[in-house]
Amino acid sequence: MKAGLILESPFPYPESNLEPLDILETTAENEYDEITRLASKLFGTPISIISLIDGRRLWFKSKVGIRVTELPLEYSLCKTTMKTKSRVFVVCDASKDENLASHPLVSGPPYLKFYAGAALIDKEKNKLGTICVIDNQAREVNYEDVKCLQILSKKVVELIERRKKEKLLKEELRKVENFAKTMERFALSTAHDLRSPLQNMISISQFLVNNGVKLEPEKQMEFLSHIYLNSKNLLEYINDLLDANTGISGGIKNESKALSILKLEHQLHNLYGAFQKVQIKVKADIEIMHLRVLPFTQIINNLVSNSIKHSCKKNELSVINLSIKSFTDKYELHIEDNGIGFKNTHKLNSTTDYEINSGSKKLGLRIVNFWLSELNANIEFYNHRNGSGVLLVVPRIVP
The missing domain is CATH 3.30.450.40 (GAF domain)
Structure with a gap:
């Protein structure tokens, strides 16, 4: 050449x-x-x-x-x-x-x-x-x-x-491993979230077995109504889980995208207001929230439950105030109680800090972390004059 x-x-x-x-x-x-x-x-x-x-x-x-x-x-x-x-x-x-x-x-x-x-x-x-x-x-x-x-x-x-x-x-193997870890957390979360309504129904049922004959018919019907509503909420949650489609990424899809504020208030009252000294107040500037309902309700349930169990003072009425503000692309929620507050007065910006400063390792916040990642939401913990509070920022879905 x-x-x-x-x-x-x-x-x-x-x-x-x-x-x-x-x-x-x-x-x-x-x-x-x-x-x-x-x-x-x-x-x-x-x-x-x-x-x-x-x-x-x-x-x-x-x-x-x-x-x-x-x-x-x-x-x-x-x-x-x-x-x-x-x-x-x-x-x-x-x-x-x-x-x-x-x-x-x-x-x-x-x-x-x-x-x-x-x-x-x-x-x-x-x-x-x-x-x-x-x-x-x-x-x-x-x-x-x-x-x-x-x-x-x-x-x-x-x-x-x-x-x-x-x-x-x-990369695919790493996705599979992450998916397995997500499913493990999901199973833990599901078991945790099923427990509260079941415990409520067991407590009310046991009370009726022991004291039902002494109660007036109206009071009996009130307790039976709580059992019915808790059963209904439990069934709705199970149906949401069955309808959800979990892909390889671990994302929960196809669940409801609209939540009535009134329904949320009733669910919280039915879960926590029957036997416990709990008063839950909900204030919102909207009637319907457009978001991923399944992860959102589980976050709220866990935060309210943790507030009642670990933050409120003994032998006092637990007052939980939930305020909701709507913005173009997000919702801001404040959950405030009249509890003992956190050990440190500075603002806490993660669930890890919350566990450390609250002095409890059993706050169920691993569950909250799981649902936060699913919802792509942010959370911040703080003290206020009368107790502790949580700021939850949640993405809004355009209907």
Whole structure:
């Protein structure tokens, strides 16, 4: 072949970003090194390189006959292979090539003359880099030589493609592991949230068994009504869980998107107002909330339950005030009680801080954390004049 011969092949491929492959700056790998050694052996050249393009440099994944690990793109002969509309670029004697004779690596040390490079092209037809053989002696090549270089380039691309598949597989495995952890938290949350209405029904039923004959019919009906409403709430929650579609990401989908403030108030009263000394007041500037109902109601139930169990003073009426303000893209909810407050007066901005400063490790806030992530909501704990409070910021869904 003559000096400067380019084997034409349409090549409208863009240069690719190698960062997602996590291959740059990796250590030497025998499979790549075997290919560069084979290339030098086949062509009889002292230098062979597998280079990958990274911005304005060529980084050498594998090399024979040189010490440097990279070159600026403007000083590399491989840039011609990357820019040309060819899969293979061959220069038999660069000192006689009008385009390359003045190149610093040709006109000066190491006085390179022979260069043959094949582009590395992935399945998406991106140029990843080159495999090349270099000599400071002029050489002639034939089409069989070029064919061998193309075969070697395909072998390099196969290694890179395999790396890409392995990376994708690791990402999928990580998703599966995260999903398993999410399901574990979800199961814990479900068991926790089913317990409160069941405990209420058991308590009321036990009270009726022991004292029912002593009660007036109206009082008996009141307690039976609480059992009925708790059973109904429990059934609605179970139906929501059954209707929810849990994908691989762990996201809970397809649940209700609208919640009546009046219904929320009734649910809280039925859950916590039957036997306990609890007064729950709800104030809102809207009648309907548009949000993901399932995670939202579980957060509210857990926060109110925790406030009653762990924050309120003994032998006193527990007063829980829930205020709701509506904004264009969110809802802000304040849940305030007349309890003992937190040990530290500074604002707390996470459930972890809440556990530490409240002095209790059993506040069920792991459950709250799970539902917060599902709802993409934010939470903040604070003290106020008469007790403790929680600020919950929840995304609003456009109906």
